[in-house]
Amino acid sequence: xxxTAPYLRIRRxxxxxAEFIVSTLPPQTLPARLALGAVYLVRLQLALAVLLMMxxxxxxxxxxxxLQPLLLPSTKALATDAYANSSTSASTAAAxxxxxxxxxxxxxxxxxxxxxxxxxxxxRLGSLLSKLANxxxxxxxxxxxxxxxxxxxxxxxxxxxxxVLRGLGVQTSSSGATVFSPLKTRFIPTxxxxxxxxxxxxxxxxxxxxxxxxxxGEEHIVVVFPRLLPRPRMVEKVWxxxxxxxxxxxxxxEKDGGRHREDGTV
Amino acid sequence: xxxxxxxxxxxxxxxxxxxxxxGVIVGWRNSxxxxxxxxxxxxxxxxxxxxxxxxxxxxxxxxxxxxRIFELCGQSSMHVLxxxxxxxxxxxxxxxxxxxxxxxxxxxxxxxxxxxxxxxVLFERPIxxxxxxxxxxxxALSLADKEDHSLYHASxxxxxxxEKQERRNKQKRRLLVNKxxxxxxIKHSPSLKDRALExxxxxxxxxxxxxxxxxxxxxxxxxxxxRTLSVxxxxxxxxxxxxxxxxxxxxxxxxxxxxxxxxxxFVLLLLGxxxxxxxxxxxxxxxxxxxxxxxxDVSATAQQVEIRLQQFCYWPMQYVKLRLRKNDWASVxxxxxxxxxxxxxxxxxxxxxxxxxALGSYIIDNAEWVADTISxxxxxxxxxxxxxxxxxxxxxxxxxxxxxxxxxxxGDLFLWVIDYWSSCIGTLEPLLPHMVWFIGFSSFAxxxxxxxxxxxxxxxxxxxIYSFYLASARIFHWQLTILLSLFQLFRGxxxxxxxxxxxxxxxxLDQLLVGTILFTLLFFLLPTVVVFYLNFALARMVIISFxxxxxxxxxxxxxxxxxxxxxxGKDPRRLPGGIRFELRDTPYRLSIHSTSPLPxxxxxxxxxxxxxxxxxxxxxxxxxxxxxxxxxxHYLSPRVLFCLVTGRFxxxxxxxxxxxxxxxxxxxxxxxIMEMWEALNSLPAKKRPVNVHPYAFASSMSLxxxxxxxxxxxxxxxxxxx
Numbered sequence: 001x002x003x004t005a006p007y008l009r010i011r012r013x014x015x016x017x018a019e020f021i022v023s024t025l026p027p028q029t030l031p032a033r034l035a036l037g038a039v040y041l042v043r044l045q046l047a048l049a050v051l052l053m054m055x056x057x058x059x060x061x062x063x064x065x066x067l068q069p070l071l072l073p074s075t076k077a078l079a080t081d082a083y084a085n086s087s088t089s090a091s092t093a094a095a096x097x098x099x100x101x102x103x104x105x106x107x108x109x110x111x112x113x114x115x116x117x118x119x120x121x122x123x124r125l126g127s128l129l130s131k132l133a134n135x136x137x138x139x140x141x142x143x144x145x146x147x148x149x150x151x152x153x154x155x156x157x158x159x160x161x162x163x164v165l166r167g168l169g170v171q172t173s174s175s176g177a178t179v180f181s182p183l184k185t186r187f188i189p190t191x192x193x194x195x196x197x198x199x200x201x202x203x204x205x206x207x208x209x210x211x212x213x214x215x216x217g218e219e220h221i222v223v224v225f226p227r228l229l230p231r232p233r234m235v236e237k238v239w240x241x242x243x244x245x246x247x248x249x250x251x252x253x254e255k256d257g258g259r260h261r262e263d264g265t266v
Numbered sequence: 267x268x269x270x271x272x273x274x275x276x277x278x279x280x281x282x283x284x285x286x287x288x289g290v291i292v293g294w295r296n297s298x299x300x301x302x303x304x305x306x307x308x309x310x311x312x313x314x315x316x317x318x319x320x321x322x323x324x325x326x327x328x329x330x331x332x333x334r335i336f337e338l339c340g341q342s343s344m345h346v347l348x349x350x351x352x353x354x355x356x357x358x359x360x361x362x363x364x365x366x367x368x369x370x371x372x373x374x375x376x377x378x379x380x381x382x383x384x385x386x387v388l389f390e391r392p393i394x395x396x397x398x399x400x401x402x403x404x405x406a407l408s409l410a411d412k413e414d415h416s417l418y419h420a421s422x423x424x425x426x427x428x429e430k431q432e433r434r435n436k437q438k439r440r441l442l443v444n445k446x447x448x449x450x451x452i453k454h455s456p457s458l459k460d461r462a463l464e465x466x467x468x469x470x471x472x473x474x475x476x477x478x479x480x481x482x483x484x485x486x487x488x489x490x491x492x493r494t495l496s497v498x499x500x501x502x503x504x505x506x507x508x509x510x511x512x513x514x515x516x517x518x519x520x521x522x523x524x525x526x527x528x529x530x531x532f533v534l535l536l537l538g539x540x541x542x543x544x545x546x547x548x549x550x551x552x553x554x555x556x557x558x559x560x561x562x563d564v565s566a567t568a569q570q571v572e573i574r575l576q577q578f579c580y581w582p583m584q585y586v587k588l589r590l591r592k593n594d595w596a597s598v599x600x601x602x603x604x605x606x607x608x609x610x611x612x613x614x615x616x617x618x619x620x621x622x623x624a625l626g627s628y629i630i631d632n633a634e635w636v637a638d639t640i641s642x643x644x645x646x647x648x649x650x651x652x653x654x655x656x657x658x659x660x661x662x663x664x665x666x667x668x669x670x671x672x673x674x675x676x677g678d679l680f681l682w683v684i685d686y687w688s689s690c691i692g693t694l695e696p697l698l699p700h701m702v703w704f705i706g707f708s709s710f711a712x713x714x715x716x717x718x719x720x721x722x723x724x725x726x727x728x729x730x731i732y733s734f735y736l737a738s739a740r741i742f743h744w745q746l747t748i749l750l751s752l753f754q755l756f757r758g759x760x761x762x763x764x765x766x767x768x769x770x771x772x773x774x775l776d777q778l779l780v781g782t783i784l785f786t787l788l789f790f791l792l793p794t795v796v797v798f799y800l801n802f803a804l805a806r807m808v809i810i811s812f813x814x815x816x817x818x819x820x821x822x823x824x825x826x827x828x829x830x831x832x833x834x835g836k837d838p839r840r841l842p843g844g845i846r847f848e849l850r851d852t853p854y855r856l857s858i859h860s861t862s863p864l865p866x867x868x869x870x871x872x873x874x875x876x877x878x879x880x881x882x883x884x885x886x887x888x889x890x891x892x893x894x895x896x897x898x899x900h901y902l903s904p905r906v907l908f909c910l911v912t913g914r915f916x917x918x919x920x921x922x923x924x925x926x927x928x929x930x931x932x933x934x935x936x937x938x939i940m941e942m943w944e945a946l947n948s949l950p951a952k953k954r955p956v957n958v959h960p961y962a963f964a965s966s967m968s969l970x971x972x973x974x975x976x977x978x979x980x981x982x983x984x985x986x987x988x
Contacts, residue, residue: 013849013851013852013870013871013872014383014384014385014869014870014871014872016273016383016872017385017872017874019849163847163849165385165847165874166273166459167273167275167385167457167460168385168459168460168463168847169460169463171846173846185846185879187402187844187845187846187847189402189463190456190457190460191456191460191461191463194447194450195449195450197449214446214447218443219436219440219443221446247454
């Protein structure tokens with residue numbers, strides 16, 4: 001719903017500069033943006049819940065222990081630890097409310113963070129999570145939650161660009177797989193470009209056409225739009241546009257020069 | 267290709283001061299429509315600036331030789347490129363740029379009468395004093411040029427085989443690439459603009475320093491000469507700066523008298539050290555025959571000592587190189603990788619020593635305990651455990667019915683050797699605390715020393731396991747080959763050595779009979795030999811993996827790109843990994859020209875940002891990945907598995923191949939003693955800072971502070987820069 005089939009967008013502020021964007025994200029209207037933001041928000045909450053679960057698994061006794069007021073953040077934290085280790089079945093009658101404890105703790109300290117986590121864990125959802133965490137053995141829980149975190153951090157939609165600058169070169173860029181991975185770019189100066197052409201290759205049971213840049217003095221060719229591999233019609237449009245932008249009018253004369261080459265595979 | 271496309275390309279520094287005042291744009295003109303803007307000089311006349319540039323007035327009082335600028339920027343002179351915020355009354359050249367800048371907008375509005383379209387490439391200037399720079403190619407953290415040669419000399423046949431395979435693949439790929447080349451229909455000859463890119467990168471690197479110089483000299487062509495100080499002002503100045511003068515005088519005296527002596531002594535010390543290092547290195551590298559292994563190939567300790575000595579030999583050369591850098595413009599970027607390499611290795615050694623002191627004091631304090639633990643571990647694992655496992659194998663292990671006579675024989679044999687070995691260890695045991703004490707003491711030379719020593723100790727103290735493994739593997743291998751050839755006999759065939767194939771063969775009856783009986787016999791004895799072989803092979807594998815852990819630790823201590831990682835976190839611009847461009851949306855006012863009355867202003871303009879890419883983390887750890895893949899290729903290949911199954915000796919990976927990582931920071935050939943002597947003497951003598959005048963202290967304070975922030979403070983040598 002949030003993504004569409006890959007489509008092409010061209011930005012061309014001047015005839016000598018063009019950017020071809022192949023993207024699976026639909027045009028950014030307000031509802032689309034809101035939906036995307038909501039999905040990321042839900043993912044963030046889920047990720048936090050998973051992290052909380054991991055925390056609960058790491059300290060199983062926190063949920064069972066009543067909260068203690070902290071006199072000194074450092075020494076008292078140790079004391080609660082020791083207390084927690086010695087007797088997990090302490091009475092909860094004398095314990096003050098967690099919010100009061102929180103108010104007495106200095107904000108920039110480890111104890112404060114720990115208190116917040118404890119409060120979160122003592123809530124209904126938190127206790128559910130910690131119960132879940134304690135019922136699963138850690139060697140299952142930790143890999144599972146790491147994998148879950150990875151899937152939660154995956155980026156919705158993909159966007160790949162080809163920027164063509166006459167006199168400078170071409171630059172391919174593609175967004176990373178996860179939210180945290182940076183933009184991957186590769187700039188090829190015009191001097192190094194041996195050729196730009198459309199190639200075809202078998203992939204599974206289908207034939208894909210893709211745009212490649214042959215770089216001089218390198219053993220590997222550079223595939224443009226490597227993840228999305230758009231349809232041939234789009235690729236052809238990009239190819240024509242890129243040649244025209246890069247080499248000017250004379251790039252048009254050899255229009256069919258690049259089409260009929262059929263060697264190599266992906 | 268001629269410039270028929272009439273594309274104007276302007277490289278514009280985004281961080282130069284912007285003002286509303288009319289000014290003159292000065293910079294490099296790479297071709298008629300390709301310019302790099304260096305500075306905008308306010309309140310001056312373009313003609314004056316042009317004349318001043320020709321006469322070199324604007325480059326006066328440069329701290330370093332001026333021709334070097336032109337040499338590195340690839341142009342013979344700077345030009346006036348155009349004007350800013352000026353009315354269109356003067357028109358000396360149609361390729362001049364007109365720009366409208368104001369403090370509120372980041373992107374200048376640029377027009378040029380001769381151009382049909384305009385590319386504005388905005389860049390943020392790297393600051394050379396912070397050693398920032400941009401480059402087209404990623405910065406090289408290791409001296410990578412010698413790797414290939416050293417690897418080809420690996421004497422192992424297995425290494426050679428892998429190398430051959432790799433080379434064959436490379437050849438194949440090259441052929442493919444050549445084929446692809448012949449497919450290119452039209453070769454576009456690069457235009458002037460295309461070829462200028464390298465130069466432009468250099469010019470961008472120089473932009474910050476040049477702009478400062480130009481702005482400093484602007485008053486020389488302006489109309490306002492500086493007023494000299496009055497007498498009373500001079501008195502005040504003298505009074506306030508008395509302290510500085512005295513300090514300067516003391517400094518001068520120190521430089522004049524004390525410094526040469528200290529310097530001389532230090533150089534002599536270095537030279538003596540270098541001679542000693544040379545002698546030791548000669549011992550470490552001595553080979554009886556050209557093919558036989560040197561000491562450093564056998565022992566981890568010797569290799570560690572060799573690496574340290576090589577580093578000590580290389581440091582003075584590196585330092586000299588870095589010192590010479592200071593006599594040049596800061597924008598010369600060729601020595602920055604050297605700088606990172608030098609301080610990385612210094613830092614690693616310092617770290618190593620710090621960790622080593624902690625480790626060493628612990629080991630020395632607890633020498634008795636450590637020795638006891640070691641002897642306990644040795645006794646329980648390499649002797650008792652082995653003994654019990656052998657006696658377990660001598661019974662019927664896991665219900666496996668072995669040939670008890672053969673098992674008894676083999677077990678007794680091995681047990682007897684173990685008994686002998688344990689008595690040897692017993693006599694050595696009183697020496698162990700001394701040895702541990704020695705190891706602890708050695709760790710004051712760095713934590714890598716005790717690790718290397720422990721690694722060697724491990725291989726010496728488990729030599730019996732190694733020999734058991736060799737012996738059992740040999741027995742197993744013999745038996746297997748005999749079985750195979752007897753199996754051929756059993757089938758009525760024979761292996762033909764000459765043809766390297768299996769031929770049919772007519773055997774006599776007695777041959778067949780004896781062969782079959784032998785085959786049966788050996789076949790039933792095989793499981794007994796196999797279990798013994800497996801036992802020792804497993805023990806050997808455990809020891810190899812221990813040594814692998816030690817070696818990984820060593821390579822981390824010796825090679826970890828600590829300094830580069832720190833720089834990557836602190837200032838990613840010091841580790842350039844290439845450049846990228848970003849197309850920005852053209853501002854509204856640039857696309858439609860409602861405000862400008864002139865017709866030729868309807869030039870389509872694209873705004874592009876040039877940004878540096880910081881070096882990727884994978885590139886920093888490239889060497890580790892390479893080592894990992896090499897180890898994987900060597901040990902996890904089907905060939906090794908085959909060797910293991912057939913009982914053939916698994917050749918250990920050649921040390922040189924494995925530890926090319928550790929040598930990647932060192933040159934292939936170390937500089938000789940005389941070379942070092944000459945290099946050290948060629949260092950320019952310490953001068954008193956030339957252009958120190960009292961005001962400089964206060965005004966350059968902020969600048970100095972910044973300079974010290976960027977890593978120069980951490981170098982431990984408190985020598986002033988200028």
